[in-house]
Each structure stands twice: as structure tokens, then as C-alpha cells.
Amino acid sequence: MALHENRLLRHTVKFRPLQVLRTEEITPCMRRVIVGGEALEGFDSPSPDDHVKLFFPNAEGQFVVPTMTPEGPRYPEGQAPSPARDYTPRWWDLEAKELAIDFVLHGHGVASSWAANAQPGDAIAVGGPRGSHMTADDYDTYVLIGDETALPAISRWLETLPEQARAEVYIEIPEADDRQQLPEDDRIRVYWLERNGFDGATSTLLEDVFTDFEEPEGDTFYWIATESRRARMMRKYIEGHLGVPKEWIRSTGYWKAHPEYEGD
Ligand SMILES: Cc1cc2nc3c(=O)[nH]c(=O)nc-3n(C[C@H](O)[C@H](O)[C@H](O)COP(=O)(O)OP(=O)(O)OC[C@H]3O[C@@H](n4cnc5c(N)ncnc54)[C@H](O)[C@@H]3O)c2cc1C
Structure with missing residues (x-):
């Protein structure tokens, strides 16, 4: 295969x-x-x-x-x-x-x-x-990036993580009380990013992760699910600036902000 x-x-x-x-x-x-x-x-x-x-x-x-x-x-x-x-x-x-x-x-x-x-x-x-998009189970690392709408999918990703793989998870949520219990072991690192009153359409907490992002070693699959414009921009960045092959990225707009935010 x-x-x-x-x-x-x-x-x-x-x-x-x-x-x-x-x-x-x-x-x-x-x-x-x-x-x-x-x-x-x-x-x-x-x-x-x-x-x-x-x-x-x-x-x-x-x-x-x-x-x-x-x-x-x-x-x-x-x-x-x-x-x-x-x-x-x-x-x-x-x-x-x-x-x-x-x-x-x-x-x-x-x-x-x-x-x-x-x-x-x-x-x-x-x-x-x-x-069903069946992502290959032979990547070394899965980087999962999402807002609160992605939490159900991220929970499922972590529950079914391939045995040899690591996961780096970045989740943006409204506030600290919105954290959930996720499967965690020494292969999984979860970073919670709290908006504390900022809007999920215009926040940049997830994008800021890439300011000094260290790419995981080995082959890495990137999964993104956020507001549509933000998901699109992060995909562009990962493909364009990090040079990740586009087949190794799956980016989905999970919701669409009011058109006033569609500025790009
Ligand atoms: C593949 C996929 C899986 C998804 N899984 C989940 C899931 O498991 N749980 C979940 O909660 N959502 C999930 N979503 C997102 C959900 O479909 C959208 O948030 C949807 O727009 C909600 O519909 P609504 O009728 O509540 O609001 P809509 O009628 O679609 O929108 C009404 C207003 O609310 C705003 N809005 C919509 N969603 C949000 C939001 N999350 N935050 C802030 N403002 C918003 C819109 O900009 C609009 O102004 C998923 C989306 C996709 C594509």
C-alpha cells in the first residue's frame, strides 16, 4: 500500500x-x-x-x-x-x-x-x-486545530489515534470552563486557547500558534476545523509557508461568520 x-x-x-x-x-x-x-x-x-x-x-x-x-x-x-x-x-x-x-x-x-x-x-x-474521509493511519504526527465546534471530532480523533502516532492539539474555546476531558497520554499534547470575550470569527489565537511553530519530526497530517475564513487562511499558510503537501492537510469551514467578517 x-x-x-x-x-x-x-x-x-x-x-x-x-x-x-x-x-x-x-x-x-x-x-x-x-x-x-x-x-x-x-x-x-x-x-x-x-x-x-x-x-x-x-x-x-x-x-x-x-x-x-x-x-x-x-x-x-x-x-x-x-x-x-x-x-x-x-x-x-x-x-x-x-x-x-x-x-x-x-x-x-x-x-x-x-x-x-x-x-x-x-x-x-x-x-x-x-x-467518510479515511485519513491514512501511518503518519508520525497528527496536528489537530479547531474551535469548540471541532471538539466532538477532536475527541474522536484522539480516541482512535493510531498506536504509533503522536498528536498535537490546539483548541480555541470561549473560556476556561469550556475545557473538556480528552484522552491524554505521553503521545498526546493538548493546548487550550481561551478567547475570554473575543469573537470566534475574528480571534487569532490559533493563527498565532504558527508564529513560532516547531514542525513535528517525521510526516505530519494537519487537520483544521474552524470558522470558514480562518480555516482557509490556516490551510494556505501551512501549505504555502510550511511547504506541507496539500494531501497532508484537511481543512474544513465548520461554520460561516456573518459576511461583514469576510474581509480577505
Ligand atoms: C463537518 C462539520 C461538522 C460539524 N460538527 C459540529 C458539532 O459536532 N457540533 C457543533 O456545535 N457544530 C458542528 N458543526 C458546525 C455547525 O454545523 C455550525 O455551527 C452551524 O452553522 C450551526 O447552525 P445554526 O443553525 O445553529 O446556526 P446558523 O443558522 O448556521 O447561523 C446563524 C448565525 O450564527 C452564527 N454561527 C453559526 N455557528 C456558530 C458558532 N459555532 N459560533 C458562533 N457563531 C456561529 C452564523 O455566523 C450566523 O450569523 C459542524 C460543521 C461541519 C461542516
Whole structure:
């Protein structure tokens, strides 16, 4: 097998009607919603940065989800589609038929508001995952860079870190109380960066890490998940200034700031 072979696994997409079973307050900025039901049967999520599409009730309180066609998802005519957002499956238990999603409570938006108010019995529909980016497990080091929306994926990265590998993790969070318990051993170094009142769209705490960044020895995979503009700029820097091959970087905009910040 070639060195560092990343692969894309495609899945047959299913839309699953599920119900809220219970909620857990994880930190001030994050609430876990555990959903479940018979429809969870067969659910799988092989990669730590997989996402599902969560579908919320439309203005009429209906769930209007697409069907998958060869041309892509198609919604029924004459009905307002359900608003949909991407979230990381944090954990799932097929025996108990439970799926946990950790929501950042950022104070606006359909998903954040739904999660803040979620009660047992509330309905939701879950689509996917549609595909999984299977990052090669033979890098020497994985550098994981993310804000609070990336914490569910980062937790999964660390829980499944290849045996020989090291991880350097940089996580930007609103404040110290938003730290979470992460797997830590002598292969894993975690740096928490607290914004303390600054905005997640314009903060530069993660970017500042690169001011005197010492590249890890050996082959290193870089994973970035933050606000879109910031993720894009960090990818550019890592590729352009550090000279890292682009196949060794995966950078995803996890949310989009209001357009007034899209200055670059
Ligand atoms: C692959 C992937 C996986 C993701 N996994 C998770 C996850 O596990 N947990 C999680 O919480 N999020 C996750 N996200 C991010 C989440 O999809 C977005 O934050 C989404 O915009 C939230 O939808 P909303 O309806 O709450 O807000 P929207 O309706 O999308 O936005 C409303 C307003 O809120 C702002 N906003 C949106 N998100 C944030 C934020 N995080 N902080 C501050 N302002 C924000 C927007 O700029 C906009 O002004 C993931 C995104 C991707 C692409």
C-alpha cells in the first residue's frame, strides 16, 4: 500500500426519524443531545470527522427531507424543506439505539436554538453520513486545530489515534470552563486557547500558534476545523509557508461568520 493513502468511503444515505431521549450539560458552551429510536439500526460513522445532516421542523412544524437521486438530493415540490445543519456523531450505541450529538450553544440559528431547548420526545431527522474521509493511519504526527465546534471530532480523533502516532492539539474555546476531558497520554499534547470575550470569527489565537511553530519530526497530517475564513487562511499558510503537501492537510469551514467578517 502507498504511503499515507487517504481514501473516501461512500455510504448509502439513509434519513432516520429519531427522538430526543435525554440531554446533558457538558460545559457552558456545549450541550449533548442524545437521540434514538428503531430507525438508528445499521448506523455507522467510520471516520472521526464524519458528519450527519440534522433536519429540523420547517415553519409548518413538518419534517421535509430530500430523497437521494443520481443528480443529488431532491426535495418534494410545494413543501418548504426542513432546515438542515452538519454535526459530528459524537458516539452511538446500536444496542441501546442511541446517538449523541454535542451542540455548541452560540445563541443564534435553528440548530443551536433547537439544542438549547431540546426535551425528551422532541423529533429530529438524521441523514447520512454520506461519505467518510479515511485519513491514512501511518503518519508520525497528527496536528489537530479547531474551535469548540471541532471538539466532538477532536475527541474522536484522539480516541482512535493510531498506536504509533503522536498528536498535537490546539483548541480555541470561549473560556476556561469550556475545557473538556480528552484522552491524554505521553503521545498526546493538548493546548487550550481561551478567547475570554473575543469573537470566534475574528480571534487569532490559533493563527498565532504558527508564529513560532516547531514542525513535528517525521510526516505530519494537519487537520483544521474552524470558522470558514480562518480555516482557509490556516490551510494556505501551512501549505504555502510550511511547504506541507496539500494531501497532508484537511481543512474544513465548520461554520460561516456573518459576511461583514469576510474581509480577505
Ligand atoms: C463537518 C462539520 C461538522 C460539524 N460538527 C459540529 C458539532 O459536532 N457540533 C457543533 O456545535 N457544530 C458542528 N458543526 C458546525 C455547525 O454545523 C455550525 O455551527 C452551524 O452553522 C450551526 O447552525 P445554526 O443553525 O445553529 O446556526 P446558523 O443558522 O448556521 O447561523 C446563524 C448565525 O450564527 C452564527 N454561527 C453559526 N455557528 C456558530 C458558532 N459555532 N459560533 C458562533 N457563531 C456561529 C452564523 O455566523 C450566523 O450569523 C459542524 C460543521 C461541519 C461542516
